[in-house]
Amino acid sequence: MGYTFAALRGRMGSTEYYQATVKARELAAVAMMAAELPQWTTWSVFERFQRDLAQKRVEKDIVPYLVRTKDRFFNSLIVLVYGPDVFEFEAIADRASGLPRAYRSVAEQMGFLTIDGGSLVVLDGQHRLAALRGVTTAGPELSGDYVDAVAEDELSVLFIPHESFEKTRRIFNKVNRYAKPTSPTDxxxxxxxDGAAIVTRWLVEPSPPLALSGPLPPLNASDGSGEPLVEWRxxxxxxxARKFTTLSALYQMTQTILIADGITGFDEKHMVNRPSDQQLSRAYAFVADWWHTTLTQFTPYRRAIARPSVLPDLRDYKAEYSLLFRPIGQxxxxxxxxxxxRVGRDLVQALEFAEDRSWSASDPLFTDTIVYANAHMATSDYAVRLAGRLGxxxxxxxxxxxxxxxxxxADLQDAKGNSAFRLPQ
Incomplete structure (x- = not known):
C-alpha cells in the first residue's frame, strides 16, 4: 500500500529526513514497532535496535493523558522507513517553473513524500504509538472527554530511510541518550x-494565590543572602547550604499534608487535568495553615527560619534535630x-510532643529506617513511610x-535485621 505525505526535506549530518503531519488514526494503522517486523525473531541481538515495550506505562500514563486532556501534545515521532519499494520525494520547485528566486530555495525543501511497500517502524515513540492504537481502536470501555477527538489529531512525524543496522542503532541510541528528561523539580x-505542584509553588510565592486574602505563603522567606529559603535549583x-528544604521535598510534604484533610490523588498522574480553583483554594489554605502552625509552634523550626545561618549546623549528623533539617527526614x-x-492528636499538641523527642540522624533508633549505618540517607518510599510510622x-x-x-x-525488626529490637516505652 502506498502513501503520499506533504513534507519538508531536511538534513542533519549524513542523515536526510522528511517531516510531515499524519493523523493519529492513520499513523496508528500503518506504523509498527520494531518487534512487530516479521524479520524481528530471526535477527541477532546486534541487529535489534529497540527496547521492550512498557505496556503498564502506556495504559496507566499515556492513554489517560490523551483521552482526558484538551491541551495534549506530543513531540515528533521518528519513523524508520524499512525496505520500501518506493521512497521518493518530489520538491515543489521541480514542478513549478518561474518561481521568484526568494521562493525557489524554500520550494526545493517543500514537496511530497511517496512511500510504497516496506514497513514504517517507529524508532522513537513506540509507547506513544501503542497509546494511539489503544485509543483509536478502543471500545466503549475506554472513557474520557476526548476519546473520539484523538483519532483526528495531527502528529508531527520525521521519516528516515533505513540505510544500515549500524546507522539505525546509532540514531536510536543518540536520540534517547541525549534526550534529557525533565527533572522532578522542573x-x-x-x-x-498537577494540583500538588501548583499548591507547592504557591507556598513560596510573595502573596496568596487566586486573589485570596490569606493565609500568606508560609515559606516565602530568604536564606539571609537574598536567595529563597527553599532550594529549587x-x-x-x-x-x-542555608536552605530550609528543597522544592522536591516540599512537594512530597504537600501531598502528605493533604492526606490529613482527606485529599488524596491530587497530582497529575491521578487527576490528569488541572483541579478547579475551588479545589486548589481549599488545598492551598489547608497546607499553608498547617505550615504556619508548624513553623511557629515547633521551636527548632521557628528558630531556624529566624536565623537561616544556623541551618548547616542544625543538619549536622549528631545535632539534636538533624533529621528534621534534612529533606528526606522532613x-x-x-x-x-x-x-x-489522624489518630486523634491535635497538631499543636503533636508538635509539643515532638520537641521532647530525639530526632538526631545519629540516634540508633532511626538507623535502617531513613538513615543507614554509614550515616547516608535512604530515599525509598518504604523507608520514608517506616520512619514516619516510627515518628x-x-x-x-x-x-x-x-x-x-x-x-x-515487627517491621522495624525486619528493617534492622534484629529480632530482639523493641520500641522504646
Whole structure:
C-alpha cells in the first residue's frame, strides 16, 4: 500500500529526513514497532535496535493523558522507513517553473513524500504509538472527554530511510541518550495540571494565590543572602547550604499534608487535568495553615527560619534535630505528624510532643529506617513511610492500638535485621 505525505526535506549530518503531519488514526494503522517486523525473531541481538515495550506505562500514563486532556501534545515521532519499494520525494520547485528566486530555495525543501511497500517502524515513540492504537481502536470501555477527538489529531512525524543496522542503532541510541528528561523539580515548577505542584509553588510565592486574602505563603522567606529559603535549583542540599528544604521535598510534604484533610490523588498522574480553583483554594489554605502552625509552634523550626545561618549546623549528623533539617527526614516527619493527627492528636499538641523527642540522624533508633549505618540517607518510599510510622509512635504512641504497635515493631525488626529490637516505652 502506498502513501503520499506533504513534507519538508531536511538534513542533519549524513542523515536526510522528511517531516510531515499524519493523523493519529492513520499513523496508528500503518506504523509498527520494531518487534512487530516479521524479520524481528530471526535477527541477532546486534541487529535489534529497540527496547521492550512498557505496556503498564502506556495504559496507566499515556492513554489517560490523551483521552482526558484538551491541551495534549506530543513531540515528533521518528519513523524508520524499512525496505520500501518506493521512497521518493518530489520538491515543489521541480514542478513549478518561474518561481521568484526568494521562493525557489524554500520550494526545493517543500514537496511530497511517496512511500510504497516496506514497513514504517517507529524508532522513537513506540509507547506513544501503542497509546494511539489503544485509543483509536478502543471500545466503549475506554472513557474520557476526548476519546473520539484523538483519532483526528495531527502528529508531527520525521521519516528516515533505513540505510544500515549500524546507522539505525546509532540514531536510536543518540536520540534517547541525549534526550534529557525533565527533572522532578522542573515538573513541579512548570506543571499547570498537577494540583500538588501548583499548591507547592504557591507556598513560596510573595502573596496568596487566586486573589485570596490569606493565609500568606508560609515559606516565602530568604536564606539571609537574598536567595529563597527553599532550594529549587537542585534536588539535594549542600552541607553548607542555608536552605530550609528543597522544592522536591516540599512537594512530597504537600501531598502528605493533604492526606490529613482527606485529599488524596491530587497530582497529575491521578487527576490528569488541572483541579478547579475551588479545589486548589481549599488545598492551598489547608497546607499553608498547617505550615504556619508548624513553623511557629515547633521551636527548632521557628528558630531556624529566624536565623537561616544556623541551618548547616542544625543538619549536622549528631545535632539534636538533624533529621528534621534534612529533606528526606522532613518528609518522614510530615508523615509522622499526619499519622498523629489522624489518630486523634491535635497538631499543636503533636508538635509539643515532638520537641521532647530525639530526632538526631545519629540516634540508633532511626538507623535502617531513613538513615543507614554509614550515616547516608535512604530515599525509598518504604523507608520514608517506616520512619514516619516510627515518628507517629514517638508523638502519639498512646493513641495507637496494640496491633499497630506490634506491626510497627515487627517491621522495624525486619528493617534492622534484629529480632530482639523493641520500641522504646
Amino acid at each position: 515538573n513541579i515548577i512548570t506543571s499547570e495540571d 537542585q534536588q539535594v542540599l549542600r552541607p553548607e 518528609v518522614a516527619f510530615m508523615h509522622a505528624l499526619v499519622g498523629a493527627v 507517629t509512635y514517638l508523638i502519639a504512641g498512646d493513641l495507637l492500638s496494640d496491633r499497630e504497635i506490634q506491626s510497627l515493631e
